[in-house]
Amino acid sequence: xxxxxxxxxxxxxxxxxxxxxxxxxxxxxxxxxxxxxxxxxxxxxxxxxxxxxxxxxxxxxxxxxxxxxxxxxxxxxxxxxxxxxxxxxxxxxxxxxxxxxxxxxxxxxxxxxxxx
Amino acid sequence: xxxxxxxxxxxxxxxxxxxxxxxxxxxxxxxxxxxxxxxxxxxxxxxxxxxxxxxxxxxxxxxxxxxxxxxxxxxxxxxxxxxxxxxxxxxxxxxxxxxxxxxxxxxxxx
Numbered sequence: 001x002x003x004x005x006x007x008x009x010x011x012x013x014x015x016x017x018x019x020x021x022x023x024x025x026x027x028x029x030x031x032x033x034x035x036x037x038x039x040x041x042x043x044x045x046x047x048x049x050x051x052x053x054x055x056x057x058x059x060x061x062x063x064x065x066x067x068x069x070x071x072x073x074x075x076x077x078x079x080x081x082x083x084x085x086x087x088x089x090x091x092x093x094x095x096x097x098x099x100x101x102x103x104x105x106x107x108x109x110x111x112x113x114x115x116x
Numbered sequence: 117x118x119x120x121x122x123x124x125x126x127x128x129x130x131x132x133x134x135x136x137x138x139x140x141x142x143x144x145x146x147x148x149x150x151x152x153x154x155x156x157x158x159x160x161x162x163x164x165x166x167x168x169x170x171x172x173x174x175x176x177x178x179x180x181x182x183x184x185x186x187x188x189x190x191x192x193x194x195x196x197x198x199x200x201x202x203x204x205x206x207x208x209x210x211x212x213x214x215x216x217x218x219x220x221x222x223x224x225x226x
Contacts, residue, residue: 004158033213041202043159043216056213090158104149105206105214107158 003027006091006108013081014116020077021111023091031055032074033105034066035090043090049074050096078113086115120205120217128223132194137220139205140187146208148188150179153202153219162190195224 006023013019025032033056034046048056052068063079074091091108121140129135139148147166151159163172165181165188172179176199178191192199202221206214 040218041153041221042218043204045213045215048213092158104161104164105151105159107160109156109158 004091004093004106004108006089006111008111009109010112010114012114012116015081015083017081018077018079019081019113020075021089021091021113022073022075023108024073025091025093025106026072027093027095027106029093029095029106030071031094031096032068032071033092033094034074034076035092035107037088037090037110039087047074047076081113081115083115086113088112120207120215122203122205122217122220124220125218126221126223128225129195131196131224131226133224134191134193135195135222136189136191137203137222138187138189139217141207143186145181145185145188148181148185149206149208149214150188150190151204151206151216153204155201159202159204192222195222197224197226200224 004025031050033048035043036046037043045058046060047066049068051071065077068074088110090110092105094103094105123138149164150162153159163179168185169183170181176193180189200223202219204216204219206216
């Protein structure tokens with residue numbers, strides 16, 4: 001059973017299009033994340049949700065809109081795609097140990113987005 | 117947000133060699149996690165260190181947390197091609213988030 005699964009794994013699209021990436025975790029975790037990994041492999045937090053509520057929203061263009069219908073799902077919708085959005089997007093989840101100390105992150109396999 | 121510096125950025129070695137990679141910060145870590153990311157996969161946790169001076173071993177991997185909790189190292193003994201991957205350190209920088217370093221890309225050739 002896959003703990004954190006995200007779809008699609010690959011996405012190739014034209015500039016200006018709108019696309020979504022879906023993520024589901026079956027670990028019973030309270031917190032889910034979206035990270036972006038650029039071509040230099042730098043992994044940067046985008047959003048963090050705890051029990052369907054947005055906690056962290058880093059400096060991300062508002063073309064990116066996360067949505068959490070329940071605590072097991074966190075989807076990412078991107079409007080008006082730009083060339084610079086090309087990256088690998090990782091969903092992750094964790095069970096927070098205690099306030100201010102993040103537990104182990106469990107990552108999905110990533111969704112490689114290529115904008116042409 | 118704390119800045120994590122990892123070195124070296126790239127490392128290419130032959131099977132059987134030993135190596136050490138480093139993770140440093142100007143600030144004190146509350147705790148530090150090490151992850152390995154293989155090509156086409158998401159990062160996977162290797163270890164968490166919490167106490168200054170702590171040493172943890174995972175088979176051929178030895179993790180050390182500096183006494184002042186501002187640095188950490190990962191030493192691999194007798195590297196194997198299966199050790200190839202991106203090694204990332206990450207720090208819990210506040211409520212419900214991890215900040216990652218830029219990683220060390222390790223290539224172990226047969």
